[in-house]
Amino acid sequence: MSVAVRAAVALAVTTGRLRLPHIDYLSILPVMVMVGGGVVILVWSSLLRRPLDVAWVSSLTVLTATAALVLSLFQWDSVLTSGAHTHIDGAVVMDGASVLIGVLVSSAVLLTAMVGDSFLKREGVEGPELHVLLLVSGAGAMIMGSANDLIVIFLGLEILSIALYVLAAFDARRAKSGEAGLKYFVLGGFSSAIFVYGIALVYGATGTTNLPEIAAYLARNVLLHDGLLLAGLGLLLVGFGFKVALVPFHLWTPDVYEGSPTPVTGFMAAVAKAGGFIAFLRVFASSFHLLAPDWRPPIWVLACVTLLLGAVVALWQQDVKRMLAYSSINHAGFVLLGLQAATSRGVSAALYYLFVYSVMVIGTFAVVTVVGGRGDRRHGLEAYRGLAARQPLLAGALTVLLLAQAGVPFTTGFVAKLEVIRAAASAGSTDLAVVAMGSAAIAAFFYLRVVLLCYQPARPVEGTSAPEAPQALGGPTLALADLGAEPSSSLPGSVALAAPVPEGLGAGQAGTLAAVAVAEAEAPTVAAGGAEDETDPLPAGAVTTIVLSVLFTVLFGIWVEPVASFAAHATLLVRP
């Protein structure tokens, strides 16, 4: 990247005609670090004769993500001291929202990388691709977060989405994974095309794709014929609707969530949603703020159906990943509440929601990853029966995370729901707030169903053997073959990873948290190992993620100020 820039500089110097934009590197450094880290890992592993060890790849990824996280915090400092500003000829904006997305995405990559490590070790997959794709798609989300131009949003969206198509199809051994990738790709490409056509129409109507310039144009001119602009806006809305899975455009979500490898699903739910929504917020709440009377009613309708359908359909899902997919649709409805308010308070509430949701959803899917077992297949509700007896730590974490998703007080989930509802109510959308609260009450049912299942005693012997019979009969030879191929890969691996993870986290508090995590991880490993021979020992990477997300969810649910004030300051969207 910088090579090209330098070449351009050289060209400018020789010709003297090219006026290069000034580049403030701090504003794009997190993105560069993420992409650069990915490229380094890729190059390194391709130079080696044997595949690079997964532990190395994950450690490097964690390191890269941490670096990006720290850089984002530096950006935060800069924003607080000198306010929001744009860079590189107005293509990049550095404001509270973009910093928040930077922090969100780098933490999401960090957390997912550790889950991915456990996943790859368990499945016996080698190679750095999963982590590289995580890094680059994370960079795409960051680009979206800091985009100040429709075309940059589009490119960031594509970087994010194309990487996610590949990640969804990553698990070559499960047919569902490939289908998930394909389905995601077809509908993603379709929505991208719609989105780009929307950009074209907006460009035609306003003469620019730069967000503040669009806003300035709308502020200065009264459009007598705004049909073109509204058509473009509608197409943008549909495009965003696909990306963040709003209800009429959500059809891909359950299948893709179910089929994708579980750690990827968590990442998708967190980052794709966050990236999509930040651009959504920026375009609608900032650039087209003046058109709010035009776009608020359709978004009201979308929010209504999204909230209700997401909550209701989730009730009769038998697969936990599908259930969480519908729950994510419901959550998207809540975020939409903040957007529909079209106030800075609403934007702040939506950003806060995205932030805490991404942490808890990654933690939830980390638990699902562990419970899914080798082959990533045990996702039926029955797999959760008696989890508390088998793995108390896991069940406890799942309880906390699901209750947080349900919005129980003293978790971040409650604060998030409360904030969006307050924002909606203060913006006059009281009816929508009522719908949202009703949907939250409905949604509590299905979260609770899983939680209770965890605490039910396992079925008596004849009962338990029935659902697991296919595995027991169909897979003994395969299981033996697996053991033969890699003698006891999982247990030493988990111990080995315990060392690099705390290093990667670096900063003081995070280090102690990770230490706690590892310590907690070891204890049940010993306990659970002897009790039930079919249960795998808890993988350290996933457990670290789970513990971190639980701690975050509970700690900042009680000690609300830090994250809430972060989000409250994160509304400095650049306005004309």
Added chain:
Amino acid sequence: MGALLGVTRVDFAVFWVCAVIVVAGGVGVVLSRQPVYAALSLVLTMFGIAVLFVAQDANFLAAVQVIVYAGAIVVLFLFVIMFLGVDRREDLRVEPLRSQRVLAPVLVAMALAVVLLLGATAHWAVGAPEVVGPARGQPGGDVAALGRAVFTDYLWPFEITAGLLIIAVVGAVVLARRPPRPEPDDTPEQPEELTQPAGILPPSPESREESEPSEEEVVS
């Protein structure tokens, strides 16, 4: 009639000819039963659009359009079609999602009508020139203008396309990689694979190619 449509002038004639080509190509893509025909129709559309680009003084883009689309993308499509041997016909009449098939054209037609109506009545109100960036028609032709824009106003988007290309390469590598082990056990979920031993253990490409025709016969 001819005067009304403006065919008396060359550029009008070019537009109409290209429009017919483009639409015909589009119809071919949407309706043809064999992917090969669809791909060839796609080429037709691409060419038509390239000519329309030329007609609007975007010469460089026209060249890129032909090179990238016709030269790379469609060829890739054709390559995959040939590689997979999926030139078997799709029966358009058998439609499991009937509601969707009925609904989709209606919706699309409505959307189209709305857009065209907008065009007819609202005169495609376009943005004021005050906002626009560097004008076209600068010294050095549109190549130079494009180059200048890419390195000044659009520097950041241009740079991040690098990320896009990295993704494409890594993605292709990941997807092309052979599964590390034979699929463990999706078999209980997909009984149809039980009848296809070849599907569980991917053989070498040669044996795969050989086994294909027989399977096609079985399917059809």
Added chain:
Amino acid sequence: MSVPGSWYLALSAVLFAMGALGVLVRRNVLIMFMCVELMLNAANLAFVTFARMLDDIGGEVLVFFVLVVAAAEVVVGLGIVVAIYRRRRSVVADDLRAMRG
């Protein structure tokens, strides 16, 4: 007088609608991809037309980016198709019955 921009835009809209129709109606994944390409091309045509109407090079630059995106998408999309085809001998979307939307 040259051809009015609105004619081009109408053509682009028609093309876009045909592409969307194709994606919704066809079941063959490859053809669905091609229909997405049609939609992207419609957008390109609109960009170029607007660039001419506004006398702004920006519109043409955007076409450039859309081309890159289209290329990257096709590579990955066809990669997924090939990967799936290795497991299954069908690329008709409805044959993918393991999951129902």
Added chain:
Amino acid sequence: MSQPVFPFLTTLVFLPVGGAVAAMAAPRLVQPAHRRPVAILVGALAMTATLAVALAMAVEFRVGDSGYQFVSAHEWIPALGISWQLGVDGISLFLVLMAAVLFPLALLGARESERAPSYVAWLLLLEAACLGSFVALDLVLFFLFFEITLVPAYFVIAGWGTGRRAAAATKFFLYTFLGSAFLLVGIVAVAVIHDQQTGRFTFDLLALEHTRLGLSTQVLLFLAFTAAFAVKAPIFPFHTWSPDAYGSSPTGGAVALAAVMAKLGTYGVIRFDLTLFPRAVVDAAPVLLSLGVAGILYGAIVAAVQRDLKRILAYSSLAHIGFIVLGLFALSTEAVTGGVLQMVNHGLVTAALFLLVGWVWERRGTVDAGRLRGLQRSAPVLAGFFTLAMMASIGLPGLNSFVGEFLVLSGTFLTHRWWAVVATFGVVLAAVYLLWAFQRAFHHRPTPETSQTKDLRWGEIAVMVPLAGLIVFLGVYPKPVLDRITPSVEALVHQVDQATGRHQPAVANGGVAAVTAAGRRTPAAASTAGVPVVTAAALGPARAGGPLDLALPPFPEQRRLP
């Protein structure tokens, strides 16, 4: 605040929590053989200390003050308007006392032998959560305690219960939690509306009661709140979890569940529904009264055909809760006072009955009334206590329930005559099914197994004596209790009247004017009122203290008939 410095309420909440930690930790220091006694000892000590604090608080409690006392208010999460706000008034005082009395008795009366440390710890946590619910004045804080009660209750049923305990515990948890989901929604909605009106976002009950709510909003919110309370209590159509849960609980759990936790629901109605949504309460009163009456009759009829003593008690509980509901929604001072008193009475009586039945189960392994024949012969002391508690449950004059039921019925008669008339049949039916069950289990010639049954041990008698003493005491001399309950209730009913423009019949409206002159419901007002409160309150209790000489009132001038 001129309140005593000692933070009684915070101590009340945290003492059992500390006890729970100690009960888990202390047994680890001793040999395995001694763990159980140590755990029970630690638990009993903690509960006794809690009881001592509660008693001290009751002694300090200023009679005649209708507002909240011993308020401890601290900022907790200012960003969300959540505060640590505790307070007690005449309504909650005796519920706190009842809980503090019953928990140690439940622990000592039913000592579980398996995994005693965790059992004791769960019970202590349950006590903390129940006490917290009774004293919380912040809605989110209340919700927190209200929900936390579920966790220990779930684990106590699932871990130490009998029969299909897992299914029963799950059913109990699901039902109550689902009700609570609506409660949470309602709480948030009230706070948001208050925020819109005043710009201050808070969950403080004292602030929220001044929120202006439209009638339809009130009704919706009332339904949301009442859904949770109705399931918890349980009020008639929402009771389906309770027979299973009570039947499958261990004895201590059943006491906690039926005697204390059930009151959380009725307490929630009086504390939150009546305070926040007076108009909706008045409008919905006929419906709720009907549900109460239906519960009385249904519980009585179903209890009559049960053979399992525990299930009989479960359904009889349903009937008694029906009486409480009747009292609360009749909205006359008489009836509401009776309802509050009846909450306490029902707690004491039910606890005694469940303990006795639990002891029978311990001795015989069955509580099937048909198989127990002739228990009286072999266990006369047990039978004696059972007779007393049963008579109290029936409502025999001179025992505690009579006072409560009489107040409820007479108070209801003033405002909702026909409901009172129908409910009176419930009293008769209660006599029928309880006497019938008693006859089947205790009379007749003893079977061979029955004649082996041992009578109560001294320890068990020691547990029963305080309960029996309270039952008799409250039946004979309820004045001290009514003195403290009535001012708060009068003020509350007056508040409802003011908000709705309704007037309760004059005869039930005794000293209300005097009390309100002294100021009401804000601790600040109450404390500034100081001495005058006592004189004002002297009027009310003097009349309400002697319910027996209440003649039937003249025909009320304004009444709410269907």
